[in-house]
Amino acid sequence: MLTKFLFTKIDNNSLIVFRVIFGLLILLESVGAIFTGWVRDTLVNPQFTFNYIGLDFLQPLSGNGMYYYFAIMGLLGFLVMIGYRYRFSMSAFTLMWAGVYFMQKASYNNHYYLLLLLCLIMMVLPAHSYLSMDVKRRPEQQKIWMYSWCKWLIVFQLLVVYTYAAIAKLYPGWLDLSFFKVLMGSKIHYPLVGDLLQNESLHWFLMVSGIAFDFLIIPLLLIKKTRKWAFVAAVGFHLFNSVIFQIGIFPYMSLALCIFFFEPKTIRKIFLKRKPLFIDGQIEKPYYHKVVVMLFAMYAIIQIALPIRHLFIPQPVLWTEEGHRMSWRMMLRSKAGMIEFKVLNHQTKKQHSVDLNEYLSAKQRRVIGSKPDMIWQFAQRLKKQYKDQGYQVSVFASGSRVSINGGPWQDFVKPNVDLAAQPWHYFGHEPWIFPYKKESK
Structure with missing residues (x-):
């Protein structure tokens, strides 16, 4: 059964067409990041970036280095295409x-994580075995088939993404529409549709349809009778997200991935009219089949486990952010925070407030107040800066408060804790975060 599922030879039309579209999209993502100012605002202008904890060596290149960096990525996208x-x-x-x-x-953004996973997957798939410069240079590499695991790996990844996204929406802030009121309230300035987006009936529709779409889209795409209608729904869903939320290439990436659900002859008729259609369907285990099974299983376990790790952490993930990243909690909550850092110099015994404008970009200032890991990292940076000047300091968070989905402000970071002296718990809860008060209204 497993052998048939993973090692049946199938037509590779979907993979070949997706490679071309994928290459084009990552080319546009790379070049677009330069021309829209994303590279400037996120990587060039800030004095430093908040890297993942433990990867402190990862900091942007100086000068115009990041522009060249993204230009090279654009070139690589073209070569993939x-x-x-x-x-x-x-x-x-x-x-x-x-x-x-x-x-x-x-x-x-969860979409950035999805792109990283798709890149890792595309690295190992034989997406260059037809309609490529590689085949033109070496015709013996040409193939019109692939093993079925190539398709099911993509389908599995999409099933994980949408299923966990649906489950994450089953919480009060989504079901009582409070998230939509805050989210759509920020869109009221949109021409033509700004007022419409404030309509509560629309919010109810988005609430119900968002859950239904995430739960059902993959099963409905897999069923031949419902496939076309599911794809129509996907087009509407992703175009709405693209227009209203401006989330770059990812709605179009999601639509391109739908190609793996359509029949090879349909794909050939639209995109690859000259390509022979593979109809053999032979089951053949390659010499490396055990490696494929082992890696597929390991990847599946990781993808299933990562999004639920927050269940083993005491406080709600919406509050602490612990276990939020890499968990497909997409477009789920609006979170605002405020914070002031105070530094106590052990030598002079003097304490002063830190002017965040001297250290952080506008974007960093907007998000640091609600992100515990960034709060801790900034405290460590202040500690190091003063240590380099010959001083020992303590760093405290004053007036730290957070609001979720426009709800009441609650105390967030304990003000009497020296953050500079705290270790970071990679897989656990940070004790210096105040518990979430569920009874607050």
Whole structure:
């Protein structure tokens, strides 16, 4: 059964077409990040970035280095699109995108994580075996088939993403529409649709349809009778997100991934009319089949486990952010925070407030108040700065408060705790965060 599921030879039309679209999209993402000012605002202007804890060596290149960095990624995207030295091009882009992903958290987005996973997957898939410069250079590499695990790996990843996204929405802030009131309230200035987005009936529709779409889209795409209607729904869903929320290439990436659910002959008719259709369906275990099974199983376990790790942490993930990243908690809550840092100099016995404008960009100032890991990292940075000047200091958070979905402000970080002296618990709860008061109204 497992052998048939993973090692049946199937037509590779979907993978070949997706490679071309994928290459184009990562090219546009890279170049677009430069011209929209994302690189400037996120990586160039800030004095430093909040990297993932433990990866402190990951900091942006100086001067115009990050512009060149993204230009190179754009070039690699183009090479992926045309299938030129595909393995190298895809691997290099993956490495460079991983660097961007792990070097900054002020602009964290689950979609960036999805792109990283898709890059890792595309690295190992034979996406260059047809309609590529590699095949043109070496015709013996051409194939019109792939093993079925290539398709099911993509389908599995999408099932994980949408299922966990649906489950995460089953919480009061989504079900009582408080999230939508805050989110859509920020869109009231939109021309033509700004007032419409404030309509409560629309909020109810978005609440119900968001859960239903995430739960059902993959099963409905897998069923032949419902596939076309599911794809129509996906087009509407993702175009709405693209227009209203401006989330870059990712609605179009999601639509492109739908190609793995359609029949090879349908794909051939639209995109690859000259390509022979593979209809053999033979089951054949390659010599490396045990490696495929082992890696598939390991990857599946990791992808299933990561999004539920927050269940083993005492406080709600919406409050502490512990276990939030890499868990597909997408477009789920609006969170605002306020904080003031105070530094106590042990030598002079004097205490002063820190002017965040001297250290952080506007984007970093907007998010640091509600992100415990960034609060801790900034305290460590202040500690190091004063240590380099010959001083020992303590760092405290004063007036730290957080509001979720426009709800009441609650105390967040305990003000009497020296954050500079606290260790970071990678897989646990930080005791200096106040408990969430569920009874607050």
